[in-house]
Amino acid sequence: MSDEILMDIKKDYVLSKLRDGERIDGRKFDEYRKIEIETGIISKAEGSALVKIGNTQVVVGVKMQPGEPFPDAPDKGIIITNAELVPLASPTFEPGPPDENAIELARVVDRGIRESEAVDLSKLCIEEGSKVWLIFIDIHALDDDGNLMDASALAAIAALLNTTVPAERFEVGEDFPLPVRDLPVAVTSLIVNNNILVDPCRDEVSVGENFMTITTDQDDNIVAMQKSGSYLLSEEKFYELIDISIAKAREIRELLKDV
Amino acid sequence: MSNVSRKIVLPGDLLSTNPKAAGYGTYVENGKVYAKTLGLLDKSNTGVRVIPLKGRYIPSVGDVVVGIVREVTANGWIVDIHSPYQAFLPLQENPESKPGRKINEILDLGDAIIAKVLNIDPKMKVTLTMKDRVCRAIRFGRIVAINPARVPRVIGKKGSMIKLLKSELGIQIIVGQNGLIWLSGDRRKVSIAEEAIYIIEEEAHTEGLTDRITEFIKKRKGEIEDERGSGNP
Amino acid sequence: MNEEAEILKRVGEKPQLIIDGKRLDGRDFEELRPIKIEAGVLKRADGSCYLEMGKNKVVAAVYGPREVHPRHLQDPSKAIIRYRYNMAPFSVEERKRPGPDRRSIEISKVSREALEPIIMKELFPRSGIDIFVEVLQADAGTRTACLNAASVALVDAGIAMKGIVTAVAVAKVDGHLVLDPMKDEDNYGEADLPFAFVIRNGKIESISLLQMDGRMTADEVKKALEMAKRGAMEIYKLQREAVMRKYQGEEVE
Numbered sequence: 001m002s003d004e005i006l007m008d009i010k011k012d013y014v015l016s017k018l019r020d021g022e023r024i025d026g027r028k029f030d031e032y033r034k035i036e037i038e039t040g041i042i043s044k045a046e047g048s049a050l051v052k053i054g055n056t057q058v059v060v061g062v063k064m065q066p067g068e069p070f071p072d073a074p075d076k077g078i079i080i081t082n083a084e085l086v087p088l089a090s091p092t093f094e095p096g097p098p099d100e101n102a103i104e105l106a107r108v109v110d111r112g113i114r115e116s117e118a119v120d121l122s123k124l125c126i127e128e129g130s131k132v133w134l135i136f137i138d139i140h141a142l143d144d145d146g147n148l149m150d151a152s153a154l155a156a157i158a159a160l161l162n163t164t165v166p167a168e169r170f171e172v173g174e175d176f177p178l179p180v181r182d183l184p185v186a187v188t189s190l191i192v193n194n195n196i197l198v199d200p201c202r203d204e205v206s207v208g209e210n211f212m213t214i215t216t217d218q219d220d221n222i223v224a225m226q227k228s229g230s231y232l233l234s235e236e237k238f239y240e241l242i243d244i245s246i247a248k249a250r251e252i253r254e255l256l257k258d259v
Numbered sequence: 260m261s262n263v264s265r266k267i268v269l270p271g272d273l274l275s276t277n278p279k280a281a282g283y284g285t286y287v288e289n290g291k292v293y294a295k296t297l298g299l300l301d302k303s304n305t306g307v308r309v310i311p312l313k314g315r316y317i318p319s320v321g322d323v324v325v326g327i328v329r330e331v332t333a334n335g336w337i338v339d340i341h342s343p344y345q346a347f348l349p350l351q352e353n354p355e356s357k358p359g360r361k362i363n364e365i366l367d368l369g370d371a372i373i374a375k376v377l378n379i380d381p382k383m384k385v386t387l388t389m390k391d392r393v394c395r396a397i398r399f400g401r402i403v404a405i406n407p408a409r410v411p412r413v414i415g416k417k418g419s420m421i422k423l424l425k426s427e428l429g430i431q432i433i434v435g436q437n438g439l440i441w442l443s444g445d446r447r448k449v450s451i452a453e454e455a456i457y458i459i460e461e462e463a464h465t466e467g468l469t470d471r472i473t474e475f476i477k478k479r480k481g482e483i484e485d486e487r488g489s490g491n492p
Numbered sequence: 493m494n495e496e497a498e499i500l501k502r503v504g505e506k507p508q509l510i511i512d513g514k515r516l517d518g519r520d521f522e523e524l525r526p527i528k529i530e531a532g533v534l535k536r537a538d539g540s541c542y543l544e545m546g547k548n549k550v551v552a553a554v555y556g557p558r559e560v561h562p563r564h565l566q567d568p569s570k571a572i573i574r575y576r577y578n579m580a581p582f583s584v585e586e587r588k589r590p591g592p593d594r595r596s597i598e599i600s601k602v603s604r605e606a607l608e609p610i611i612m613k614e615l616f617p618r619s620g621i622d623i624f625v626e627v628l629q630a631d632a633g634t635r636t637a638c639l640n641a642a643s644v645a646l647v648d649a650g651i652a653m654k655g656i657v658t659a660v661a662v663a664k665v666d667g668h669l670v671l672d673p674m675k676d677e678d679n680y681g682e683a684d685l686p687f688a689f690v691i692r693n694g695k696i697e698s699i700s701l702l703q704m705d706g707r708m709t710a711d712e713v714k715k716a717l718e719m720a721k722r723g724a725m726e727i728y729k730l731q732r733e734a735v736m737r738k739y740q741g742e743e744v745e
Contacts (some may be wrong), residue, residue: 005327005339014400021264042629043547047580055535059628061582084590086578088624090536095576095624097591138581138590141628142551146637157651161342202536259402267739269647269732270610271655271692286654288613293692295612295652297735314650315538315557317616343557344582379581383617408650473568 003091007206011075018195020178025204030244031201036250037154039162043115047163047178049259051155054201055145060137062163066126066170067134077124077132081110083139083152090144099178104228106139108186109153111224112215113137115186119160123179126172127228133165135178146202149213153186154252161259183256184223184251186215189241196240198248211240214245218253222246265299265310269460274300274307284309314409316342316437318385323393324375325402325439331363336387338372340437341404348374352388355396368432373433373441393433403453407438408459415469420459423469424452427476451479454486497676510666515598517674524660524672524723529640529734531648539649541734543641545673552641554649557620569720570613572620575604577638579627599635606639606659606688606701612652621651632678636661636686639701644731648738655692656731657700660723662716664708669716671723683708687720691728697723709724 011026017024027033033054042048047062053158069076083106087093098106114118124133137159139152163178191210200211210229217223222242226235268274271320274285275292285307288293294300298309318324318340326346335349348366350356355365366372373395377388388394397482405413414421414434425432430444430452440456442449455472497507497516501518508515519525525546536542537553560566577599581588592600604623611621623645625638636659645659663673665681678684683706689696699717702706 004329005439006404007343008327009404013401042549042582043628044585044631048582057534061580061628063587065583065587082581082590083578086624086626087555087576087622088534088537088551088626091555091558093594095578136581136587138587140580140582142626143536145535228625231645267736269656269735270651270653271690273693288654293654296650297647298650311650313539313648316556343559343616345559381617383619417581472494 010203010206012068013217014192014204020193023197025201029196030198030248032248032252033201035255036230037156037158037255037259039158045159046166047159047161048159049162051151051158053147053151053154053199055095055143056147056151057142058148058151058155059140059142059149060159061140062138062159063167064163065134065136068130069125069132073121074129075125076121076133077119077135079119079121079135079137080111081087081106081113081139081156083109083135083141085141085144085148089141090163093141093144094100104226105149105152108213108215108224109139109156110137112153112184112186113156113160115223116182116215116217116221118157118180118182118184118217120179120181124165131172133227135160135163139228144202146200146205147188149188150186150199151214153184154256157183157185158256158259161256182217184215184217185252185254185256186213186224187245187248187252188213189244191229191233191237194237196237198244212241214241216246216249220246220250265301266349267297267312267458268294268300268309270294270379271299276301278419280306282306282308284311295346310411313406314408316340318342318344318346318376318379320376320379322436323389323433324437325371325373325378325397325435325441326387326437327434328366328368328370330371331366331368333362334492336362336366338374338387338437339400341407341439342385344385346385348387348389352377352386352390354390359445366396366484371402371433371441373397397441399450400441401453403440403442403456405438405456405460407436410434410436410438413440413456413459419469420472423472424429424455424476427473427480428452445482448480451476452471454479501676507676508666509677509680510620510668516672516676519670520580521668522671522722524720525674525724526589529644529645529730530562531734531738535650536626537644537645539647539651541641541648543637545633545637545640545672547629548627548634548637549629550591550625550627550634550637550641552625552638552645554621554623554642554645554651556649556651557616557619558622560618567616569617571611571616571618573604573608573611573613573623574620575607575625575642576598577603577625577627577635579630579634583630587745589624599638601704602701603639603642607646607657609700610654610657610690611646612654615652632673632675633661633686635659639688640731641726644734647735655690655697656728658691658724658728658731659686659687659688659701660720660727661687662720662723664706664712664716665727669674669712669719671719673745682706683714685713685720687717687724689721690723691724692741694722694728
């Protein structure tokens, strides 16, 4: 409860600034906070990345091990994505199994990676029909100052770029870098009174948890979309969101090229 | 003004062997005085105390606080004062209460108020009153939130910093001990005051902070005048 | 690292852990692994700390005092302390399923009990103080690393406490006592003893966490205690320094 009062105060401030056409931290409506990407921070993981967007921080670790393939895809590797919104990251997160927000976050990040075919799963077969590589993408929130979604998606792809398949440890061959052939980027916006605020910070979210996430691949195809929040979206705003998301994803993709 | 260096102390640091010297932020055990929290050590002729650098707001009787009404009950209002402890404002402690007036017409869910802590019982049940000159319902203006441990810094020695902001900007400012500050007046001047408050919160009482804040305010005021002059709304 | 040891481990045999008076990672018996501590690293938490001890990487956050929900869990006379030790799935060699397991629950309990006696709970009746620690990378001694981080996070949050808690483990390995065991020493040693001490004004005053796994003589246990105390004092200095570094801008009046 003691943080509720801050949200009330911030809400008024966000709305009053919006009426002047401004955001509370002086950003443009389509401007991201400072983004930092650091890979290889967890040496025990097969791949890892820490992403900071402003004060928001997320760690993603990639672990791999051999496992049984799905019967309908006997020669394809398997991706399993999970998100832990641990109580450390926010006064509003409770200990326990993933709630609907954690599950939604993991599934949207997963969709972006899967539908863009960023990882060529057919290269992850060890023995057709009996052994394939399982890729566990584990998202661990550390500090929620808004937009965990984009930070998680970015950390996931950065971690995959950083991943080495541990074939030697399991005695199935030589280690090799995980083949990543696309760079899906998620762009989340907050919809407030007909305004689109890209990369909302926590204080801005106090107005209402009405988001739109659009993930695109390196050819500007849309590979995932998620309207999140109980609000009504107009067609006009929707088209605007698509244009903005493609443009911002292109900018962020540049950062991944240095990874 | 002398530049006194204040040492940072951690919980358990020994401050004095004279139990009579034990002041705020310390505890006594076996005749020795220790620091209770992270803070700045303040040694004087009267004793030792620790000025906390962090910590949630814990109410004290007499504190002026800014709060928001969370619940309307049959005999008063439950108020959120940004503390682990909720506060209660009884009907009879609000001068606007009159027989025949509906409770939620006097103060409703979400209304902001400035009140004073009247009483705290051993279970930390906090009772508020609005029967004081400084108290009022807040119908306009802005509320700014800072770390409650920094409130003395924002107020300044003998209220000097607050007086400076008020006189330079011509706005109303009421500082709640709970780290919530009410600002009211011209929108742009209020904005400048808010920025100034964040600067004061951040920077130590370094020599010349008062001058720097005065400079900052003058500069910002100048920018507003320029905008007005060039015909911008 | 030692190649012979790696080969022995692969075939499931216990490697020699002390070679020519040195440990497998080259340390002396009483040498701690490299430690890095940073206070106040998270924005949302009231207090926080990032800590590395050897290859361990942990983050601790403190929230509180804050309201306890649901109401019936409130204690009218004091604050309720919660400690949650959690390992990230990618923190260990073989991916760990998310969520508390029996080991995490036990560690959470004894860690909470190590901190509770020094937190002035009676000052905050009906409230709660939550301590959350996440292990991002594990390499033996996570519980002591986490306690050290939690201790700094509590100070950073401004929580009223009697002193500071500092933790370190001692192991018995190939007949010798060693300080701050690393993974192989932990797995293949004869005994493992994690300790935590309450330190006040730079002096160790009491033991707040004590566990043992293995077999030792009473005499060895006493020697282990002395070794742990010496190690703890070194770590305590680093904890203090981390807090000082964070707040040093505050000192001038």
